[in-house]
Every structure is written in C-alpha cells, then in structure tokens.
Amino acid sequence: MQMQKSKAPELHFIDYIAEANIVCGLSSATSRGAVLELATSLSRTVPGISPEEIAAAVMTREDLMPTVIAKGLAVPHARFDGLKTVSVALGTSPRGIDFNASSMPPVNIVVLVISPKQDPAAHLKVISALAKEFKNDSDLQRISEAKSPSELLALLSKYSEAVPDYITAMDLASKKNPVLEEGDSLKTLIETFATRKTMDIPIVDSDGDVRGQISIEDILKASLPEHLLWMEDLSPILRFQPFAELLKKDSETKLADIMRDDYVAVEGDLPAIQVAKIFLMQKIRQIIVLKSGKFAGTIELSSFFSQIFWE
DSSP states (O other), X not given: OOOOOOOOOOOBGGGGEEEEEXXXXXXXXXXXXXXXXXXXXXXXXXXXXXXXXXHHHHHHHHHHSOOEEETTEEOOEEEETTOOSOEEEEEEEXXXXXXXXXXXXXXXXXXXXXXXXXXXXXXXXXXXXXXXXXXXXXXXXXXXXXXXXXXHHHHHHHSOOBOOSSOBHHHHOBSSSOOEETTSBHHHHHHHHHHHXXXXXXXXXXXXXXXXXXXXXXXXXXXXXXXXXXXXXXXGGTTOXXXXXXXXXXXXXXXXXXXXXXXXXXXXXXXXXHHHHHHHHXXXXXXXXXXXXXXXXXXXXXXXXXXXXXX
C-alpha cells in the first residue's frame, strides 16, 4: 500500500510572532525610534543580526517609501541574507507614531517584518496574511489597546489569517490605481493620466464589469492618425494642431467611444507565477484582476517587480 504524504500543518500569521517580540506601548513617537525598539526585541530571537543592522535596512527602505498600508497600520520590512524564515515583531502605540506618510494619520500598530532575501514567496505570503488580518478599523483599535503581549496574542488567535500556500493575483492587486467608467469624459481621462502618473487605465461600467482599457499611447494615436505618422515633414503641424482639435471636444467625448477591448484580465485566484508569465509573454504594463468576473484591482508591471525583488 502506498503511503499518503502527510500535509504540512497550516501556518497562521500569529505563528510568526513570539510573545517576546511584542511591545505594548512603544516609547518612541517617531518611525525611526519605533523601528529600533522593535528591532532590539526581534534581534533577541534572530541570532546573527544586530538591532542596528535591522533598523538600518528597514529605515533605508522606509525613507524611500513609507510603509503605512492602512489607517493606523505600518509594516516596515526588509530582507536579509542567511535568514531561514520570516520573523515578526509587533508594537502598539495608543498615542500614535509619525511615519511620514502624507495624508495618513499617526500609526497605532507597527509590524516589523524581516524575511529571507532568497525566498520572496515567504515574504509575500506573510505580508498577504497580515494585510487580511488587519483589515477592519475595529480590529486595529482592539489590538492597539491591548495592555500586554499575552492579551494581544489572545486577540490575534481569535481571527488569525492562514498564511496562503502560494501568492495569487489578488494578493498582488491594488485598488489604489485609477479606474474610470465608460461614461466619463476624455477630459477626466487626460486629467487622471496627468495627475496620477499612470499610463494605463481600466474602463468599467456602473456594475463593475470591465469594458475596456485606455493607455496614454491611445490618446496620442487619436491625436496623430497613422497617415500623419507617414509624413516625413511635420512642419505643417508644428503647433500641435491635431492635439488642439482633440482637446476642443474633450468634455463631450466619452471613454466608451475611444476605449479598446484588447485588455488582459485574470481571475484573482490565478497563481502569481502565472502573472509573471503573462507580463513577459504579452509584453504589457498592466493586468486587470477580477473577482467573480467583476473588477477587483490591477497589477502594474512596475509594482509587480518591486513586490518580487525589493519589498
């Protein structure tokens, strides 16, 4: 009789937090000070890396891009050579800590994550579980008000998210990237492209169904038809007359009239490794992510690169 291979035990986010690595009531009011406090705690259970090394690596990244991922929650993190597994320290601050994130209030929960540099999947899986763990304001408040590490662990154990076996498209998708409706105007589209620093925008209907996509190149092509591109001498239009013509009717032109329907969309449960393949094979910058057929977010090539190799 063939022996069945036993399934590995399911891991939860709480499994990565030792009680000794929980600090209820961080003394510092700055991100740098809070990170050093947690790094000091974490170094006691992670041999071979000093608190200063942890804090320096984390703050190098933090100075480039603050890691406030939700109201009241910061997840400073870094990757290290030689680590065997992900390690986490958690600190709370009822009064709040300034993490230098514009338009965001002070942080009440800081989750410091260090992970093996050679294992991006482990890092992404834990970050994914963490994001689901702290998704409600009420949960965040209860955790931030915990009086002791044991009380905080007891809270986490009640609704601890399982760490996924693998990363999916939904884990990588962002809802922060702009999306417009087919009834919006070209004027709104141009303003969004200019102010949001994006190059591709999904177009949906009022029910959340994806109808198309528009890229910056599409607007340029609408302004400069192909027959103009074959002209060697463009001196007759040095004043960008075709662009001016397009702008004259930007308020009346609806996106439904100019969007294209050759976008790439995937369901959220698609393994992330397939996302990498699609980016390479399709040579695109953006993948639209669906949940039960409805728009759920987008994955930008630049963001995907950062999540795999840097974050």
